[in-house]
Amino acid sequence: MSVPLKSTKNIQASLHLKVAIVWLIACVVMFIYALFTDPLLLLFAVPFSAIALGFLWISIKPFLVLRKISPAEVILSVDKPRVGERFIIFSRQTAVSPISILDHTLTLVFREWATETRGTDTTTETESTVIHMHSYGPMQKNTGEVIERQWEVQIPSDAMHSFEGRKNRLHWVIQTKVTLAGWPAYEDEFVFMVAPERVEE
Amino acid sequence: MAFAKIEMTFDEGQPFSPPPTFRAGQVVRGLVTVTPNADVECRHLWVTLQWRTEGRGERETGVAQKEDIFQGRLTNGTPVQIPFQFTLPQSPWSYSGKYVSIVWEVAVDVDVPWKVNPRGALPFILTGVSGTPASAPAPNEAHTIPTTPMPVNTPPPFAAPQKARGSVDIVLHGVTGSENQVMQAMRQELPRLSLQEIQDIINAAPSVLLENAAPEDAQSIAARLTAAGAAIQILPHPPEAP
Numbered sequence: 001m002s003v004p005l006k007s008t009k010n011i012q013a014s015l016h017l018k019v020a021i022v023w024l025i026a027c028v029v030m031f032i033y034a035l036f037t038d039p040l041l042l043l044f045a046v047p048f049s050a051i052a053l054g055f056l057w058i059s060i061k062p063f064l065v066l067r068k069i070s071p072a073e074v075i076l077s078v079d080k081p082r083v084g085e086r087f088i089i090f091s092r093q094t095a096v097s098p099i100s101i102l103d104h105t106l107t108l109v110f111r112e113w114a115t116e117t118r119g120t121d122t123t124t125e126t127e128s129t130v131i132h133m134h135s136y137g138p139m140q141k142n143t144g145e146v147i148e149r150q151w152e153v154q155i156p157s158d159a160m161h162s163f164e165g166r167k168n169r170l171h172w173v174i175q176t177k178v179t180l181a182g183w184p185a186y187e188d189e190f191v192f193m194v195a196p197e198r199v200e201e
Numbered sequence: 202m203a204f205a206k207i208e209m210t211f212d213e214g215q216p217f218s219p220p221p222t223f224r225a226g227q228v229v230r231g232l233v234t235v236t237p238n239a240d241v242e243c244r245h246l247w248v249t250l251q252w253r254t255e256g257r258g259e260r261e262t263g264v265a266q267k268e269d270i271f272q273g274r275l276t277n278g279t280p281v282q283i284p285f286q287f288t289l290p291q292s293p294w295s296y297s298g299k300y301v302s303i304v305w306e307v308a309v310d311v312d313v314p315w316k317v318n319p320r321g322a323l324p325f326i327l328t329g330v331s332g333t334p335a336s337a338p339a340p341n342e343a344h345t346i347p348t349t350p351m352p353v354n355t356p357p358p359f360a361a362p363q364k365a366r367g368s369v370d371i372v373l374h375g376v377t378g379s380e381n382q383v384m385q386a387m388r389q390e391l392p393r394l395s396l397q398e399i400q401d402i403i404n405a406a407p408s409v410l411l412e413n414a415a416p417e418d419a420q421s422i423a424a425r426l427t428a429a430g431a432a433i434q435i436l437p438h439p440p441e442a443p
Contacts (some may be wrong), residue, residue, distance in 0.1 A: 158331070
């Protein structure tokens, strides 16, 4: 049994939150300036504020749902699965308060990631391929109840192992999504390493 | 102008056919033949086992092994044959995807004083023990545009095809790698074309690049353009109406 995998969505959400806060501060400054100088500037301030609030909602959403369900803990049965190897994914979450789960999905994804810099522009392209997906049906959970999943998967024998370059990456990812009634969905991603198959000496 | 013709072959596999496939950990052997067209002192003849990325992202390279296999005098017109041997590493395997591809090759660099170093490269496919080349897994099996180039030898200068010898057409189906590299390669292979004409041909792909070429010329041009990232097909030239 290996150590829990690190979440990547939380890092993204923290970044979004920082951007939203900076944007919101800029909007407040713009509003105050518009009120005291030229009220016509409010025409610009309103759409800016709408964008700021949108950012804020996107960044707060992942944290908001944590009031209902704890962050997912994902552990693999082997430290570094190899191409073609069968292994088990353990997923564990706890209900923080009573919840009604509409759907819980675990997805194994292979992702290409390429970054190109031209001058000051940096663009990143990604291509995700869903390899396996498993969906669990609706259920009710009370405070403190644990949602545990065990999912046996296999890395296809003709698939590629993980590759970590500076600008080009091939990642294996486990995605988890819990759809809750009346709340934003909990979504998270966990990148793990897939090693080349073992060479017999 | 390159001062030497470089030919490379693996002991297994044929040149200009699909690149040979080798497994991780396997020992590969081959032969480099350098035929100079001037007397020159070769300071080093580097043979490098290396991979590079191709596709949308910036190019990255990795050197697995590098050996200096020859030092000494090269005489005009006298071919020098030097064998090489490498044990292939475990990873990264060759890979052909939508945005990222990994290409393995054995590259040759002849280090000569006061001249541009002639270079050559011989691509191959590195797989795992199963021997199956890695690709983007299903359900994206449809992405089958080959981005792994075919073997490349430093070419003899391209001669305009003679009508009597010609019998095939070279068709450009598109660009799978960097467009700049393809344009540069096309400029070298078809110097009569302007950059604008080359750009038009790329934009109009699939389009005929060269008509009525000799099969051996067409094959070597196709191999070099494929190595630069072009998707090329050689078709028989349709018979002309009497």
